[in-house]
Amino acid sequence: MTRASPDTADVLPRTGAAELLARMLQAPADAPALLCVSSRLAQHLFETHARAAQAQGLLAWETPQILTLDAFLQTAAEAVRLDLRQQGRALPQLLRPQQRRLLWRLTIDETRQEQPLLRAAEAAQLAAEAWDLVHEYELPLPLPATTPDVERFNHWAQQYRRRCQALGRIDAQGWRVALLRAIAEGQVPVPRRVVLAGFHEPTPLLRRLVTALQAAGGTVEELEPGGCEPRPRLLQAADAEQELRAAAAWAAARLREQPQQRIGVIVPDLGSRRAAVQRLFDEQLCPQADAVDAHSLARPYNLTLGEPLSATALPQVALRLLRWLHEPLPYADATALLCSPAWGGGEDERLHRAAIDARLRQEGHVEVSLEALRHYARSDALRNRCDALMALRQPQRRATAGEWVDVIGAVLQAAGWPGARALDSEEFQAHQAWGACLAEMGRLEPFLGRVPWSAAVAQLREIAEQTLFQPQSPASSVQVMGALEAEGLEFDALWITGFDDEHWPAAVRPHPFIPYALQRERGLPHACAAQELDYARRLTARWLAAAPEVLLSWPRQEQDRPLSPSPLLAPWLEGAEALPVQALPQSWLAQQDTPLEALLDAQAPPLPLDGRVQGGVRLLGDQALCPFRGFATHRLGARRLEVPRPGISAADRGNLVHRILETLWRELRDQQGLLALQPAQLEQRVGEAVDAALTRLLREAPQRLRPAMRTLEDLRLRRLLAAWLEQEKLRLPFRVIELEGRAPEQQEGGNGEVEFEGLRLRLRRDRVDELDGGGLVVLDYKTGARRKLPWTDERPEEPQLLIYALTGSAVLGVAYGRVYAGDTGFEGIAAAGEIAPGIAAWDQVRQTADATGWEALLGRWRGQLHTVAGEVREGWAAVLPKHPRQTCRDCDLHALCRVRESVAEVAEDEA
């Protein structure tokens, strides 16, 4: 056993692996027990033993005693328990990990009033860690009260011990003391000979176990570690992503060359980067995992350190359902739940729920309740499911943990969890693990008392968060591990990442609840820099000896901070190489010799002969901005999901202005009607129209227009409309002949369809005025930011007004009516000037002055739109944004058109 510090004298005798395995096969009954530092090493030695047996031609052999330290202690504990029971005695019941966690939390909750800012869950975790360290390193309790934190811990520790005694329970630390005593006194049958494997950094517990085994007359040896000549290859990467990708590509290439090789990749901070590591290893070794319908796959690599059960799909859905029973969910959680197949009655219902989700987002529901789902449900099955769930609500009830477990089961059953489809292997294991969490929850009953539903669900969530889920996977040649999991293992090739000066050696992390001086004196882990450096040196040396081929790498940069190689790499730094940038998955690279076939995919099928297509005149604007945008939006129906935000939307603001002006002009009819009103009368009319529009919005979307906001919006609109009507008074006399697509006296209709350049387009003009001297002016209200004017744009992005002019008769002018705070007035072009302030004669506008007349200008507009309409008819759908940066910034289709892969400016912009 190598020691944690150089001044420790005792060194155990060593035995070689080959000799030990031979003995295990020849005389299994007399063979020693092999105690391993990790289950991974135990598995490895188990497999090595099996291979040795097969090599000797054996068809069957006795199972060797190869087990982890925890398994060994557990077996010994069972023996003690059995022995005591036979003697008619019993030890106090052992606290389970969840019970212990809860006891610490309850202990800390008691003092919350004195420290209201204390975060109980984190404090409980730290206190439990400190308690373990105190016992493991046999520190005096109470600890010397050097800081208020230590003093606080002393108090908590005292209370925790009292609670355990009152409940008649024993903590794992107390239980171990009793167990080691029993082993030392020979009361427990233990192997006469034990060999330790991989314990290069022995803990005080292990030392005490060795002493106890020796006191009981046994012998303890240490397995000889493998030793390769350290000849590392050093590699520097641009950043951590490139480093991991290169490691994954290297593992994939090695695996292809020799599938039987043992390949290791060590990622020291794997726990916090698991998702990124899995993504990059999937990309290189398992690209099929990216498929939309990919279920859990048997990956060709093994990733250690599971993820919290609460983060896996089925338990996540279950936890959301339980929370949803009593409170609305934020829209992002609601979307995940509504679109999940892990509950309900099957695919049809899931699609129905997904459609409801899109609608709720569109309507601006920032939170979604069960009632909202029921309201929009169009199927009896879904309505009944909502009713069944709501019937299980018990808002006032306080119950025991066991009683709530029953209710939770009923809620999940009513919800149809875990869904109607067959579970795959990983889901099945997660389902089993969830069952175990519920059982754990039930065992908290004596500690928790009677609690409300919210506390029970919070407790269950905590259990699921604390439960690590690592689905079983087939044995694999590629192992991706954290820093400690490679202890004792040997590989054919090993890559160790993260060798930069910030992370290796690791930063010092003394425990806040234990006096610092005491930590240093007793050699507690992570207590001082010299100790960390020493530890990093020893671990590095073991890694270097763990394989004949070892690669060490570090990233040159983390975010905007430059990083240097770890000082521990100094002896080999001269030969360091820079990693080439490699972004392509191995499966693609493997095909690089295959001749590429060019495929032009910018051409969609032409339009049907009737020229019908969704989207009205906006279609031509989108096509002008980008042919793919026009095609995807209007022919494929691609839309992004709305992101609900609190308050009324820009579209609401536009609709309010449209409705108010429609109401006013239906009554006023012409400019004379406007001018005839006294200021007070006009104010009253505007106020009534504003009130009617807001009342309607409140009825249609109460979730967006809250009562307090209504008052503010009312005031804003009155001012805005008053300013706008002043502009209307300054125009030449006019009469309104069309409002929102229909005559002022008409109440219904308004969505006309016109034939334009071979397309059938829906058309709805905001307003058409007839001038006193004859001729029409078409108005389009604008309530948002200014855009490029269509008459100055050769490929018009906003062609509505041009199309209105071209599809109407006797149109003498077109104009935007800007109804925007601080920017109110007309902006237009006409056959002659003076129609209204802001509407210029065509020959006064620089871009149109070269036309030979108004009719000629209309002809030019037709020609421009003819080209764009032709593209639509023919199905031209190239990814060709008009002004890449600006156009794509205002578009939601990036994921569909993949513009960043073909247009460099957009990729740069996004980067």
Ligand code: SF4
């Ligand atoms: S993101 Fe840009 S390239 Fe893609 S569809 Fe939209 S406008 Fe076109």
